[in-house]
Amino acid sequence: MDKERVPLFGKWSYWYALVIGFLVVCMAVFYFLTKHFS
Amino acid sequence: MSPIDWIVLVLTLGGIIAYGLYKGRSTKDLDGYFLSNRSVPWYMVLLGIMGTQASAVTFLSAPGQAYTDGMRFVQYYFGLPLAMVVLCITFVPVFHRLKVYTAYEFLERRFDLKTRTLTSFLFLVQRGLSTGISISAPSIILSSLLGWDIVWTNIVMGGLVIVYTVSGGARAVAYTQQLQMIIIFAGMTIAGYIVVHQLPKGVGLTDILHIGGKAGKLNIITTGFEHRGGGGAASGGHGGFDWNDRYNLLSGVIGGFFLALSYFGTDQSQVGRYLTARSLTESRLGLLMNGLVKIPMQFLILLLGVMVFAFYQFHKEPIFFNQTQVRLLEHSKYKDSLAVLSGRYDAMEAQRIATLRTADSTGAVWPYAIVDPALVDSHLVALDREKAGYKATVKRWLDDKTVDGDSNDTNYIFLRFVTDYLPAGLIGLLIAVIFLAAWGSIAATLNSLSSCTIVDFHKRFARSKLSDQQEYKLSQLYTLLWGVFCVAVAQLAYRLGNSLIEAVNVLGSLFYGVILGIFLVAFYRKKTGGQAVFISAVITETGVIVLNVLSRKGIVPLSFLWFNVVGAIGVVLLSELLQLAMKKKT
Numbered sequence: 294m295d296k297e298r299v300p301l302f303g304k305w306s307y308w309y310a311l312v313i314g315f316l317v318v319c320m321a322v323f324y325f326l327t328k329h330f331s
Numbered sequence: 332m333s334p335i336d337w338i339v340l341v342l343t344l345g346g347i348i349a350y351g352l353y354k355g356r357s358t359k360d361l362d363g364y365f366l367s368n369r370s371v372p373w374y375m376v377l378l379g380i381m382g383t384q385a386s387a388v389t390f391l392s393a394p395g396q397a398y399t400d401g402m403r404f405v406q407y408y409f410g411l412p413l414a415m416v417v418l419c420i421t422f423v424p425v426f427h428r429l430k431v432y433t434a435y436e437f438l439e440r441r442f443d444l445k446t447r448t449l450t451s452f453l454f455l456v457q458r459g460l461s462t463g464i465s466i467s468a469p470s471i472i473l474s475s476l477l478g479w480d481i482v483w484t485n486i487v488m489g490g491l492v493i494v495y496t497v498s499g500g501a502r503a504v505a506y507t508q509q510l511q512m513i514i515i516f517a518g519m520t521i522a523g524y525i526v527v528h529q530l531p532k533g534v535g536l537t538d539i540l541h542i543g544g545k546a547g548k549l550n551i552i553t554t555g556f557e558h559r560g561g562g563g564a565a566s567g568g569h570g571g572f573d574w575n576d577r578y579n580l581l582s583g584v585i586g587g588f589f590l591a592l593s594y595f596g597t598d599q600s601q602v603g604r605y606l607t608a609r610s611l612t613e614s615r616l617g618l619l620m621n622g623l624v625k626i627p628m629q630f631l632i633l634l635l636g637v638m639v640f641a642f643y644q645f646h647k648e649p650i651f652f653n654q655t656q657v658r659l660l661e662h663s664k665y666k667d668s669l670a671v672l673s674g675r676y677d678a679m680e681a682q683r684i685a686t687l688r689t690a691d692s693t694g695a696v697w698p699y700a701i702v703d704p705a706l707v708d709s710h711l712v713a714l715d716r717e718k719a720g721y722k723a724t725v726k727r728w729l730d731d732k733t734v735d736g737d738s739n740d741t742n743y744i745f746l747r748f749v750t751d752y753l754p755a756g757l758i759g760l761l762i763a764v765i766f767l768a769a770w771g772s773i774a775a776t777l778n779s780l781s782s783c784t785i786v787d788f789h790k791r792f793a794r795s796k797l798s799d800q801q802e803y804k805l806s807q808l809y810t811l812l813w814g815v816f817c818v819a820v821a822q823l824a825y826r827l828g829n830s831l832i833e834a835v836n837v838l839g840s841l842f843y844g845v846i847l848g849i850f851l852v853a854f855y856r857k858k859t860g861g862q863a864v865f866i867s868a869v870i871t872e873t874g875v876i877v878l879n880v881l882s883r884k885g886i887v888p889l890s891f892l893w894f895n896v897v898g899a900i901g902v903v904l905l906s907e908l909l910q911l912a913m914k915k916k917t
Contacts, residue, residue, distance in 0.1 A: 298612075299612065300612065300616065305419065305420075305615065308419075308615075308619050309416045309419070309420070309619075311619075311623075312412045312415060312416055312619050312622040312623060313412065313413065313416065315412070315622075315623055316409065316412040316413070316622075316626070319626050319627070319630075320409070320552065320580075323405070323551040323552050323630075324551075324552045326540070326549055326551055327549055327550060327551045327552045329544070330540050330541060330543065330544025330545075330549040331544055331547075331549065331550075
């Protein structure tokens with residue numbers, strides 16, 4: 294269906310993993326900030 | 332506002348209108364008017380998506396929200412990146428393959444005409460009304476703080492954007508949104524820099540975080556199991572899960588996911604943005620980038636609220652941020668009591684600030700967290716309690732039926748800081764930021780309302796075929812009519828006051844879940860037919876509306892974010908059962 298090249302990683306699944314991984318990192322950082330500055 | 336602020340404001344707004352007219356001048360047909368000839372690169376898709384989602388209220392309300400309730404509002408966006416991934420896998424490829432103008436066109440191909448028409452109608456009703464409210468909400472705040480006439484503020488907020496949206500369509504919307512977002516980010520960055528710059532020497536960003544943390548404003552992660560008040564994940568807490576708590580990890584991830592999936596996947600104002608992309612790849616990239624940048628962006632906007640909170644630890648905080656409401660009290664039976672209270676409040680604030688500024692024996696100014704703990708425990712905490720008591724009294728007076736005021740000043744905090752402490756020129760720029768944020772969102776919505784009206788209704792039900800020129804002219808006319816409708820709704824809606832902002836969110840949640848449910852069945856339940864999904868949608872929509880009434884009366888303790896989940900799952904399950912029943916009958 295999508296015959297164009299996937300930029301940077303070659304596969305869309307890597308992009309999806311990046312987005313979800315970044316969300317997890319954000320949550321972890323926010324949890325640390327909440328704990329540290331409470 | 333000073334003359335220089337007016338010059339900055341008029342030049343910025345005028346520049347955007349001129350830029351929109353210039354960029355949209357080549358648009359001459361339906362493809363150009365609604366899809367920008369499918370020529371937009373991913374970064375413009377990204378800015379378009381962000382500009383459509385971020386309304387004026389985002390920039391006015393979010394800092395105030397952090398100031399009063401802490402930063403836990405950021406959790407509202409936790410489901411968004413997950414929704415972006417699902418959209419890229421499922422929705423977007425189908426929309427591109429079918430080369431649709433509106434998301435609802437797909438529903439006719441998958442189900443039938445009545446399902447398409449119902450879904451498009453629900454979108455038009457919900458979006459038309461909520462856009463009117465979105466115009467009114469920032470207009471009330473600006474007119475209240477700056478003394479502007481509300482009718483004219485509504486007209487400027489919602490009326491001027493019609494000029495370039497009618498003229499240039501999606502292309503004008505895309506290019507102006509790009510410029511608007513750049514100006515908005517620049518304005519907010521400058522505001523943040525000035526907050527830090529105006530803090531006493533020696534107080535930096537880390538100290539701001541300590542101040543915010545000590546005051547419970549850094550409650551970024553909350554589990555929903557804390558007792559009411561949301562003290563943050565670190566606070567422990569007790570009791571069961573609070574289903575009425577709007578912003579916590581669970582409601583953010585699950586409720587936020589359904590809301591984002593519905594908003595970005597089925598709301599034409601968003602679908603229309605990524606359909607303008609030059610390819611499927613560019614659409615996907617724009618959406619995935621949105622999944623990456625949205626949470627940090629919202630975090631920074633909320634952090635600005637914490638910065639303003641820290642600022643007011645060293646400067647006199649108004650007893651109530653909405654000056655119009657204070658004036659209301661000055662003309663009420665509380666006039667004398669207010670004068671006495673204000674005198675005491677001013678003296679207490681002077682004492683509190685003096686104590687804080689001289690807290691350190693070396694002469695340096697230290698924030699709460701590292702100041703002498705004994706001093707914090709005894710003196711400052713007592714003064715803070717006293718201050719909270721004064722503020723609560725003012726709110727109680729405003730809630731009195733004889734005053735009939737608005738006791739919520741959350742949305743006035745940031746703009747009051749801007750008008751009181753920012754230098755001339757920058758006030759104009761920040762007011763322009765509010766207008767531009769509103770325009771970005773309204774322009775995209777008007778374009779989408781027009782596209783649904785012409786594609787899903789006029790063209791679909793017209794007896795004779797329209798020429799390209801007729802379609803283009805009619806599209807412009809519908810954009811104009813929707814613009815006038817939204818401004819008219821805004822003129823009526825301002826009487827509701829600050830509850831408008833909540834009304835926008837609740838209104839969206841009433842319809843989004845059901846619309847999403849229809850699309851989920853379309854994509855994932857291949858054997859379910861149009862009849863089953865149509866009946867399910869009507870029943871579930873009625874159920875969600877009843878649920879909202881029960882929730883507002885306190886009979887069912889459920890936050891509005893969960894309506895999206897109920898609506899979506901309701902349609903999926905009910906249509907499944909109906910399909911089974913129909914199959915057995917035949």
